Amino acid sequence: MSQQRIINGRYEVGELIGRGGMADVYLGRDERLGRTVAIKMMRADLARDPQFQTRFRREAHASAALNHPNIVAVFDTGEEQLPETNGQPGVACPYMVMEYVDGDTLRALLRKDEVTIDQAVAWTEGVLAAVSYSHDNDIVHRDIKPGNAMVDRSGAIKVMDFGIARALSDTSATMTQTQAVVGTAQYLSPEQARGESVDFRSDLYSVGCVLFELLTGRPPFVGDSPVAVAYQHVREEPPAATTLVPEISPALESVLTKSLAKNREDRFQTGKEFLTALRAAHYDGIAISEDESTTVIPPAVLPADTEPTQAMGAISANNSDSIFEPREELPERYEMTGEMDAVDDPKPDRKKKRRRGWLIALLLILLLGGGAFAGWWFWNEAEQQRIEENQVEVPDVSGMPETDAQNALTTAGLRPILEYAHNDDVERDRAIGTDPAAATTMQRYDEITLNISLGPDQVEIPGNLQGASEATVRDTLEGLGLTVSDVSYVNSPTIPRDRLVDTNPALGSTVAYGSTVALKMSSGEVEVPDVMGMQQEEAENTLTADSVGLSVEIADVSNDDPDMVGQVVNQSIEPGETASQGETITLGIAGEPEEPSEEPSETESPSEDDSEDASDEPSDDESPTPTDSESASEDES
Incomplete structure (x- = not known):
């Protein structure tokens, strides 16, 4: 049965639901208010660093001051005193109690499904609203990425980890060390990659990277290592989003271009400016012009009462004249000349004209057909070449x-x-x-x-996990697609406290992918067996056996019963009670009975020699009995 863990007398700590480079996140319950919460606790190895402790507390309090619907709320902060482990002294581990968000991160959603352009814009609006509010409160996030934004069941965006990434980046860690945190390099601003100071515009660059990935399915820069990606942020231009997804409008492309500018002066200067431009681009088709003083409005969104240009009017007038004038003047021209009346038989000329007309028409058809064929041939060759070049x-x-x-x-x-x-x-x-x-x-x-x-459908629980810490066991099992369901403590003579003894199903067994596994952790204690009445050697063997692992000390106990000599008559820890691993137990062993001391007085107890002498001499009252030979001698005489 698992031991309930309560911190601050109020928050019940449940299963591990998340892990980052600096802290672990547990599902929790606020017993006072009866609500589900998330509890983020700094890793014990980092909590031993006073510098980390100070920064965690400062940033936790700053995060708690942020109250916005698109930011994960922080309800409480505090410290938990961790016990001594493996010879290391206990340490005060800071924690934050936060709003529990039931949903998926943008990273998980990108992996699951294809994100539509409408979804990408809507989610980015939520992220921008969150960072804009935090900037108004003088807090720079510094680690905006898909893994730090969640979408809850209602579709709302919740941004997490305000201030925590800042505490980590303020240390003397190099960029390569920092990149032990998953994927951060893909969303670094150029000034972060160069190791320069950052400001609000650095967050907006990271939001631009997230928007690019939501729209195209990939970050703006990819590479074989974090250093290679960081170099691209500083030196190279990202690919045009429209070449990856042709459905992206030029207006959205212009917003991406501005948000990913290398020089922070060329980017959006505030989150509100970014948000306004994004909405105008997506919903109204308004792009950002190069000089930023005007906007380009596509023809599809021109107002209905827009006046036609002068060129359009001229084309319309010429078309009208060329179509209607000849038909109206042709009959009048023939009437005025009278040429038709002067011809007696117009049929031969008409036949010639018709023949000539057919020849001209045929020639035109041949020319047009030949031209069309030539045009098609050249177009086909060019298209074929284009296709081959893009293969x-x-x-x-x-x-x-x-x-x-x-x-x-x-x-x-x-x-x-x-x-x-x-x-x-x-x-x-x-x-x-x-x-x-x-x-x-x-x-x-x-x-x-x-x-x-996703790995095999059947998973083997590794047998070499025995003796590992709970965190290591959880990481290993979750990496295999298994879920830790319960943690209980059992006695063990050899495995140190808080280390794995066994699992249920057992270590080395094969289970279905996605199965739940219970952990049996060592309590660091053993149950003392009953050795009362055993002979000393048997009792010592029982207590020092590998299955018990205790040490033994012997104490002699006086004894009057010869039958109990060498037996255990008492033990310092009662049978059935627990003792720490390797603890010494004292056994009381019955000794030999003591002989009674015999020293008789002179009057009552004659000495041994005197008794022997007295027995050899007949007493005065007794005469010696004659032997048979002596009796026979007397009869003869």
Whole structure:
């Protein structure tokens, strides 16, 4: 049965639901208010650093001051005193009690389904509203990315981790060390990548990266390492979003271009400015012009009462004259000349004219047909050349990690769409293959299905987890697609406290993917067996056996019963009680009975020699009995 963990006398700590580079997040319950919460606790190894402790508290209090519908609320902060472990002294571990959001992160949604342009814009609006509010309160997030924004069941955006990333980035860690946190490099602003100071516009650059990924399915920059990605943020321009997704409007493209400007002075200066431009681009088709003083309105959204241009009016007038004038003047011209009356038989001339007309028409048809054929031939050749120039060969990504496989396909000019499935032969989170398969020829920017393995449908619980910490066990099992359902404590003579003894199902057993596993952690104690009445050697063997692991000390106990010599008559810890691993137990062993001391007095107890002498001499009252020979001698005489 699991031990209930309560902190601050109020918050019940439940299962682990999230893990970051600096803290672990647990599902919790506020016993006082009866509501579900999320409890974020700093990792114990970082909590030993006073600098981290100070910054965590400061940023936790700053985050608690943010009250906005698009920001995860912070209800309470405090510290939990952790016990001594493995010889390390206990430490005060800071925690935050936050609003529990029932939903998925943008990262999870990007992996699950294709995001529509409407969804991408709506979610980005929520992120911008959150960062704009935080900027108004002088808080820079510094780690905007899809993994730090959640969409709840109602579709609302909730931004998380305000201030926590800042506490981590303020340390002396290098950028490579910082990138141990998942995917941060793909959303770094150029000034962050250069190690310069950041401000509100750095957050807006990161929001631009998130918007780019929501619209296209990939970040603006991808590479083989965080350093390679950071270099691109500083030196290279992102690909045009319309080349990846042609449905993206030029107006949205202009917003992306401005948000991803290398120079922060060329970006949006506030979150409200970014939000206004995004809405105008998506809903009204208004793009951002190069000089930012005017906007470009597509013809489709011109007002109905817009005056036609002068050129349009001239074309309309010329068309009208050319169509109607000849028909109206032709009869009048013939009447005025009288040429028709002067001809007696117009039929031969008419036949010649008709023949000439047919020849001219045929010639025109041949010329037009030949021209059309030539035009079609040249167009077909150009189109064929264009198709050949845009052909790409699908690379073989089988067995690659998910991110590497995505990068390889994107670098080849394709748009990977991820699908997940179980596979007994391919490790979890690695590529099974693509559809179409490797070496197939495709057109640049075509979509291609990238199949990612969820691992085998049957999973073996690793037997080498015995003795590991709870965090390590959870990470390993969750990495295999299993869920930890319960934690209980059992006695163990050898496995240290808070280390894994066994699981249910047992270590080494095979279970279905997605199964729940209960953990049995060591209490650091053993149950003392009953050795009363055992002989000393048997009792010592019982207590020091591997299954018990106690130490023994012997104490002699006086004894009057010869039959109990060498037996255990008492033990310092009662049978059935618990003792710490390796604790010493004292056994009382019955000794030999003591002999009674015999020292008789002179009058009552004659000495041994005197007794022997007295027995040899007849007493005065007794005469010696004659022997048979002596009696016979007397009769003869």
